[in-house]
Amino acid sequence: MPMPDQSCRKATPVLYVPAIAPSLAFWRDRLGFEVTMEVPGEDGPAFVALASGGIELMYQTTAALAADPHAHGMEWKGDRSYLFVEVADIDALATALEGCEVVSPRHETFYGATEIVYREPGGHFVTFAQFSH
Template sequence: MMSTKFTVRKATPVMFVDAVEPAVAFWQGLGFEKTVEVPHGDAIGFAILIQGGVELMFQSRGSIGLDVPALAAEPSRVALYVEVSDLDEATGRVQGAPIVFERRRTFYGAEELGVRDPAGNVVTLAQVPAEQGNG
């Protein structure tokens, strides 16, 4: 029998990247603050970025190769759905990022734009109507 006291407290994506620095710069452009930085040689090996209740973690392939070697060679891509308060402002903050899909209105009423972060991950920026949004 499973305990009724069990809860998942948080789920945080840890994204493996060739270099942490470009990922940090990309997400700082969207208002995230770097709260943890762990060096790996003369570069950043691991970083945590936070904005409000949202947390993202990035680890360099070199660092993960020392930490968990079996994971270092695996391809690592994620798709993040990021709800924002103002899609126009968010679009300006990621100017120059490769476009995955142009701005569109979805069947569920969100305005979305898809871009790639410096590590190649798909980031969907979405402005959801207030009555549907989470924040």
């Protein structure tokens, strides 16, 4: 008897923030991500999904999470996420993010990447890396 298909299709991080608009400015306005879904809230979007190429990110406000009756036990405790994003051109990325908060300036790694680490407006850390293939 064949096994049912239990394969996972994709994983998408959901990042919790007090307000989504500042993070939209980072991903959509500076890096060209497309908003693929938006759920309105009282003070701006309560949830958004963003995509660019094969990358998808989701943002939800902490207020929307607290109001979700199905999110029992999933309270946001102020932890930050760490994302790793491979890019084609680290110089173009640095230009697009000029003026954003740099946590770790451009550096070469022992595993062959050139990286810059930013803190996006929601407080999450994003490492952008270009590999010399």
